[in-house]
Amino acid sequence: MEARVLVGTFVHATRQEPLLVLRAHALGVARDGKIAFVVPETQLQETLQRHDWSGVSIRRLSHRQFVMPGLVDTHIHASQYSFAGTAVGLPLLEWLQRYTFNVEAKFHDLEFAGDVYTRVVRRTLKNGTTTACYFGTIHTDATLLLCDIADRAGQRAMVGKVCMDHNEAVPAYKETSDEAVRDTERFIMAVKDMKYERVHPVVTPRFALSCTRETMRALGETARGTGTRIQSHISESLEEVELVRTLFPESENYTEVYRSSGLLTDKTVMAHGVHLGEVELRLFHEAGASISHCPLSNAALCSGTMDAQAVLSHGVKLGLGTDVAGGYSASMLTAVRHAVLAAHHVGLAAHRDVKDQTLGYREAFRLATLGGSQVLGLEEVTGNLEVGKELDALLVDTEAPGSPIDIFPDDSWEDIIQKFLFLGDDRNILEVYVAGRDVTPRDEPVTSP
Numbered sequence: 001m002e003a004r005v006l007v008g009t010f011v012h013a014t015r016q017e018p019l020l021v022l023r024a025h026a027l028g029v030a031r032d033g034k035i036a037f038v039v040p041e042t043q044l045q046e047t048l049q050r051h052d053w054s055g056v057s058i059r060r061l062s063h064r065q066f067v068m069p070g071l072v073d074t075h076i077h078a079s080q081y082s083f084a085g086t087a088v089g090l091p092l093l094e095w096l097q098r099y100t101f102n103v104e105a106k107f108h109d110l111e112f113a114g115d116v117y118t119r120v121v122r123r124t125l126k127n128g129t130t131t132a133c134y135f136g137t138i139h140t141d142a143t144l145l146l147c148d149i150a151d152r153a154g155q156r157a158m159v160g161k162v163c164m165d166h167n168e169a170v171p172a173y174k175e176t177s178d179e180a181v182r183d184t185e186r187f188i189m190a191v192k193d194m195k196y197e198r199v200h201p202v203v204t205p206r207f208a209l210s211c212t213r214e215t216m217r218a219l220g221e222t223a224r225g226t227g228t229r230i231q232s233h234i235s236e237s238l239e240e241v242e243l244v245r246t247l248f249p250e251s252e253n254y255t256e257v258y259r260s261s262g263l264l265t266d267k268t269v270m271a272h273g274v275h276l277g278e279v280e281l282r283l284f285h286e287a288g289a290s291i292s293h294c295p296l297s298n299a300a301l302c303s304g305t306m307d308a309q310a311v312l313s314h315g316v317k318l319g320l321g322t323d324v325a326g327g328y329s330a331s332m333l334t335a336v337r338h339a340v341l342a343a344h345h346v347g348l349a350a351h352r353d354v355k356d357q358t359l360g361y362r363e364a365f366r367l368a369t370l371g372g373s374q375v376l377g378l379e380e381v382t383g384n385l386e387v388g389k390e391l392d393a394l395l396v397d398t399e400a401p402g403s404p405i406d407i408f409p410d411d412s413w414e415d416i417i418q419k420f421l422f423l424g425d426d427r428n429i430l431e432v433y434v435a436g437r438d439v440t441p442r443d444e445p446v447t448s449p
């Protein structure tokens with residue numbers, strides 16, 4: 001890959017600023033895909049000389065284009081993509097039992113798995129997801145196939161073989177405790193053996209209602225012993241919370257079930273956390289564990305509305321997730337919109353002053369980019385456009401052919417970015433880069449009959 005320079009408008013989040021617009025800037029990408037410099041355009045020539053980059057290709061963006069960091073989906077079930085957009089409206093446990101487990105059971109068929117996984121990786125990339133944290137199914141080989149597909153497509157991915165040794169509703173879709181642990185170990189070894197540059201295994205107990213204590217403890221031990229990250233679900237619906245209480249009476253709360261099993265660590269991301277209380281948020285903070293906020297899923301499954309402000313004020317790392325297919329959209333832009341609206345609903349219910357909302361579109365933008373990278377332990381590598389990070393980025397054009405956005409002469413850059421976040425879609429995402437490499441899906445895949 002040759003070193004390149006982009007000149008134009010850049011938008012990103014930093015620890016200090018949720019949304020920073022750099023107009024008339026130049027960004028240099030080195031041959032290794034890392035950001036070599038970000039300087040005002042007026043300093044470009046001097047910077048090129050300093051880097052000995054004479055003759056490097058310089059590309060100027062148009063006045064309606066900008067570059068932003070790639071979107072980070074911290075929670076998505078790749079295995080549920082085939083039924084995204086259907087089965088909306090059932091409560092969580094019924095939705096799992098009536099639809100989800102039956103569909104996931106089909107992934108022993110590698111042809112079926114390959115088709116679904118190829119399409120979900122393609123769809124998410126097209127929508128600007130440069131990093132995805134995926135759940136597969138209990139099938140190790142199919143989940144390894146997902147790793148392969150993500151790697152070949154150039155997407156950065158965390159991938160988990162789902163573990164579940166308890167399933168009364170669909171007994172055919174579960175494994176023994178031994179299988180869950182042995183197959184997780186095999187999965188981790190196999191992914192490591194492949195030496196993928198940007199695809200990593202994640203220890204994935206489905207949630208406390210699908211796993212016995214024995215299995216959760218053993219998986220906690222596996223994660224610790226192998227230094228692997230952990231993902232699961234927590235406190236999504238009240239019915240689920242109540243059942244966890246009756247199944248694990250020895251634990252004071254849901255978070256404690258995971259903590260006492262060795263599953264609540266600084267490498268953990270738990271999806272949802274809609275009904276977590278003060279005590280539990282403090283446990284998250286103490287452990288350095290993260291939450292993936294999936295607002296569309298929470299609304300679609302009538303689970304409740306998470307208070308992102310409360311999570312952030314406890315100093316808990318927070319990212320956004322689509323939670324396909326609980327959430328019907330694989331687009332992280334949709335997650336951004338719903339995060340903003342969910343914060344409004346929570347604020348209204350609590351009679352908060354609207355001005356006290358911490359989660360406006362700027363903060364939601366940060367959560368969808370930098371926040372996600374923090375949640376997945378990737379902050380040193382990606383998440384924004386800081387020098388030294390790998391360039392995971394989107395080239396956005398608000399006047400692309402067929403664009404759903406109308407820009408007016410008086411629109412400021414902040415207006416334009418807001419319009420993209422609230423109204424834009426994949427038609428506006430012209431190019432997608434991971435580690436400086438163009439990974440934009442272009443050819444249409446062959447569709448199944």
Ligand SMILES: Nc1nc2[nH]cnc2c(=O)[nH]1
Nearest residue numbers: 100206207233297323326
């Ligand atoms: N939204 C959602 N919640 C879960 N809790 C346990 N499994 C699942 C799942 O597949 N989707």
Ligand SMILES: [Zn+2]
Nearest residue numbers: 077233271323
């Ligand atoms: Zn989920």
